[in-house]
Amino acid sequence: MKIFKTIIKAAGILLVLLVLAAVIFIATFDANKYKPEIIAQVEQTTGRNFSIDGDIGLTFYPWIGIKLGKTTLGNAKGFSHQPFASIDQLNVKVNVLPLLKKKIEINKIQLHGMNLSLEVDKQGNNNWSNLMQRKQAAVTTPTPTQAAAKAPQSAVSTGSKTSPGLALQSLAIAGFEFVDASINYTDEKTGMQAKIAGLNLETGGIQFDQPVKLKLSARVSDNKPVINSKIHLTTSLTFNHDFSLFTLRDLLLNVAVKANEMIKQDMTLKLSTQAKIDMAQQQVSISKLKLTALGVNTGADVLITRFMSTPEIKAHISVKSFNIHALTEKLGIKLPLMTNKQALNTVSLTSSLKLVKQSLALDNINMHLDKSVLTGWVHVLNLAKQSLRYHLLLNQIDLNDYLPPVARNAPATTTTRPSGAAAASAVGTTASADEKIALPMDMLRTLDVKGVFAINAIHIQTYDMKAFSATTKATHGLIKVDPITLKMSGGTINAGVSLNVKHKPHYALNLKVSNMQAGPLVNPSLKGLMGEKPLHLQGAINATAAVTTRGESLNAYKRQAKGRITLDMKQTRVTGFDPEYYVRSSIANYLQAKGLSSVANVRGYYKPRKVTVFNTIHDTARINHGKIKTSNFLMRSDRITIKAHGSSDIMKNTVDMISSIQLSRNKTVLEKLLKKPLFVHIHGPFEQLKYDIDTKKLSTNVNSLIKEEAKARLKKRLDKEKQKLRKKLDNRRKKLENNLKEKLRNKLRSFF
Numbered sequence: 001m002k003i004f005k006t007i008i009k010a011a012g013i014l015l016v017l018l019v020l021a022a023v024i025f026i027a028t029f030d031a032n033k034y035k036p037e038i039i040a041q042v043e044q045t046t047g048r049n050f051s052i053d054g055d056i057g058l059t060f061y062p063w064i065g066i067k068l069g070k071t072t073l074g075n076a077k078g079f080s081h082q083p084f085a086s087i088d089q090l091n092v093k094v095n096v097l098p099l100l101k102k103k104i105e106i107n108k109i110q111l112h113g114m115n116l117s118l119e120v121d122k123q124g125n126n127n128w129s130n131l132m133q134r135k136q137a138a139v140t141t142p143t144p145t146q147a148a149a150k151a152p153q154s155a156v157s158t159g160s161k162t163s164p165g166l167a168l169q170s171l172a173i174a175g176f177e178f179v180d181a182s183i184n185y186t187d188e189k190t191g192m193q194a195k196i197a198g199l200n201l202e203t204g205g206i207q208f209d210q211p212v213k214l215k216l217s218a219r220v221s222d223n224k225p226v227i228n229s230k231i232h233l234t235t236s237l238t239f240n241h242d243f244s245l246f247t248l249r250d251l252l253l254n255v256a257v258k259a260n261e262m263i264k265q266d267m268t269l270k271l272s273t274q275a276k277i278d279m280a281q282q283q284v285s286i287s288k289l290k291l292t293a294l295g296v297n298t299g300a301d302v303l304i305t306r307f308m309s310t311p312e313i314k315a316h317i318s319v320k321s322f323n324i325h326a327l328t329e330k331l332g333i334k335l336p337l338m339t340n341k342q343a344l345n346t347v348s349l350t351s352s353l354k355l356v357k358q359s360l361a362l363d364n365i366n367m368h369l370d371k372s373v374l375t376g377w378v379h380v381l382n383l384a385k386q387s388l389r390y391h392l393l394l395n396q397i398d399l400n401d402y403l404p405p406v407a408r409n410a411p412a413t414t415t416t417r418p419s420g421a422a423a424a425s426a427v428g429t430t431a432s433a434d435e436k437i438a439l440p441m442d443m444l445r446t447l448d449v450k451g452v453f454a455i456n457a458i459h460i461q462t463y464d465m466k467a468f469s470a471t472t473k474a475t476h477g478l479i480k481v482d483p484i485t486l487k488m489s490g491g492t493i494n495a496g497v498s499l500n501v502k503h504k505p506h507y508a509l510n511l512k513v514s515n516m517q518a519g520p521l522v523n524p525s526l527k528g529l530m531g532e533k534p535l536h537l538q539g540a541i542n543a544t545a546a547v548t549t550r551g552e553s554l555n556a557y558k559r560q561a562k563g564r565i566t567l568d569m570k571q572t573r574v575t576g577f578d579p580e581y582y583v584r585s586s587i588a589n590y591l592q593a594k595g596l597s598s599v600a601n602v603r604g605y606y607k608p609r610k611v612t613v614f615n616t617i618h619d620t621a622r623i624n625h626g627k628i629k630t631s632n633f634l635m636r637s638d639r640i641t642i643k644a645h646g647s648s649d650i651m652k653n654t655v656d657m658i659s660s661i662q663l664s665r666n667k668t669v670l671e672k673l674l675k676k677p678l679f680v681h682i683h684g685p686f687e688q689l690k691y692d693i694d695t696k697k698l699s700t701n702v703n704s705l706i707k708e709e710a711k712a713r714l715k716k717r718l719d720k721e722k723q724k725l726r727k728k729l730d731n732r733r734k735k736l737e738n739n740l741k742e743k744l745r746n747k748l749r750s751f752f
């Protein structure tokens with residue numbers, strides 16, 4: 001017993017001595033004595049200069065804490081002399097005894113004056129990657145077997161879930177104070193410089209399941225482009241014991257942006273929302289999100305699931321009505337004047353969104369543009385491979401609203417076409433121009449697109465079009481917009497366009513026009529064609545076209561174009577031009593110029609008819625080697641037949657055609673001229689067409705007529721002389737006969 005008492009007493013004395021020694025050690029321990037060793041260890045690990053100015057303050061009981069003054073980590077070799085990182089002050093303390101009960105109590109964490117300098121040199125090397133490599137090299141990576149052996153059994157068996165035995169019972173942090181931090185980023189390779197300055201983060205007391213007030217502010221600047229902004233954020237954060245559920249309430253973000261290179265006016269961006277993050281369910285829900293910027297108000301509700309594995313984002317987005325003119329004015333963009341001053345005043349959008357891996361779906365699209373409404377859906381099957389599917393419908397659009405305004409009360413002007421050298425110069429310029437058409441070949445070859453875009457009604461200028469639809473298919477370098485359908489001017493248009501970029505660009509066009517009134521489309525181009533007189537055409541057109549071409553420039557397209565164009569019209573009314581009067585006037589003017597006034601009355605008293613009805617208009621043209629050739633152009637009415645043959649050179653923008661106009665009249669001898677065709681040579685550049693009468697053939701016809709008329713007059717005179725001579729001879733014969741009879745009677749009387 002005495003021995004035990006002695007042992008217990010000795011043990012008690014030893015315990016007292018150990019406790020006393022520990023107290024003396026804690027009270028007398030000076031961490032500053034170990035600063036050289038600490039600095040040396042850090043420099044050896046990082047390979048950079050390290051310094052601690054001032055004393056290191058350590059506490060062990062009842063609070064484990066550290067307090068540091070100015071501390072600096074130097075930059076990597078080859079970079080600037082600015083420190084890589086530095087802090088002015090760090091102060092943190094943790095209560096020891098609550099740790100034994102799995103409780104954490106921390107005084108306010110204070111980090112003041114942190115500065116971080118991130119740099120990239122001209123070769124693309126940075127000053128932080130080697131720091132990480134050294135850090136990784138300093139730590140020996142355990143093998144999978146060692147890691148499994150060292151890992152707690154609960155962690156191995158439960159995977160990513162935290163073992164219930166490790167869960168904290170409580171957390172109490174007086175707050176977090178992150179004051180006046182800054183981060184500088186410099187990229188010498190791109191010349192980019194960015195800076196976050198005045199970064200302040202302050203929180204209230206932090207506890208489980210209790211809202212934590214959080215406030216953040218900073219200034220952000222960038223030089224490419226020049227942007228300066230101020231950020232201010234406030235919210236209330238709540239999280240649970242196992243850090244699996246986070247709730248952000250009343251999140252308010254204000255960003256004041258000054259970026260005059262892009263935005264004419266200073267901009268304020270405001271965002272408010274509520275958010276919930278469920279780590280166990282891998283789900284983030286963002287509700288009542290409101291974003292206001294440049295006068296545009298956007299709202300959204302967002303749900304993100306499986307964000308740790310295969311994120312899926314679903315959202316409903318709405319953009320309230322805004323004015324595009326006001327928006328572009330703030331952006332420093334000046335829109336062109338439009339006919340309707342109210343155009344682009346109201347634009348809004350609603351849509352649902354779904355993003356999974358590389359696929360994006362926009363469904364229930366409802367976009368309002370003034371009086372137009374666009375509905376439908378757009379699906380991007382693969383963002384990386386540009387796989388796109390869509391179906392969009394526009395109810396109606398009046399394109400006149402968006403065209404430049406036409407000056408009212410402007411003096412009427414006559415279209416002046418260049419003549420002489422000016423026209424020749426224009427032709428030469430056009431012919432020599434060879435504009436290169438640069439296509440994004442790589443992008444076009446990877447397109448995978450299928451979709452339909454339709455418009456119920458279109459109004460442009462004086463044209464009303466309905467039921468427009470275009471179906472697009474693009475795959476393996478073959479892009480087709482086929483069919484394209486449209487109802488216009490009482491008829492229909494069916495077309496198909498294709499672009500093959502598997503090798504060099506190859507284009508194809510197929511067009512069919514059925515029973516479409518040609519007047520609304522053609523009449524504007526006929527203005528001034530016959531001088532001051534208005535010229536109008538009325539009739540249904542039926543036409544087909546099949547054209548292919550290839551090349552990489554405008555001239556190549558023209559030169560390589562091949563195809564066929566047909567045109568058929570029935571019962572076509574032409575107002576403002578009478579071909580018969582044109583023929584009579586042309587011949588009469590020629591005869592008068594030749595001094596043949598005796599036959600100049602070929603014009604007669606004929607008055608031009610206002611309307612000529614052509615029973616048939618037909619043409620078949622072929623395109624090849626940069627020319628459109630026709631050999632059977634025909635316009636036929638009851639009175640007139642017009643034929644033409646020749647070509648149009650689309651390389652030089654010139655025309656060279658021979659037209660013949662023939663009348664079916666032959667009332668008088670002089671009008672025999674009208675029965676012969678009048679040939680007209682149509683030639684010159686498109687901008688300055690010339691119409692020359694073939695005077696050689698006309699002269700031949702006139703000479704033939706003159707000879708014929710002279711023969712007729714001579715024959716008539718001869719016939720008259722013959723009649724006179726015959727009458728005279730008859731009279732003489734009768735007189736002789738009478739004399740002979742009288743003599744004969746007298747002789748007979750003498751006999752008796």
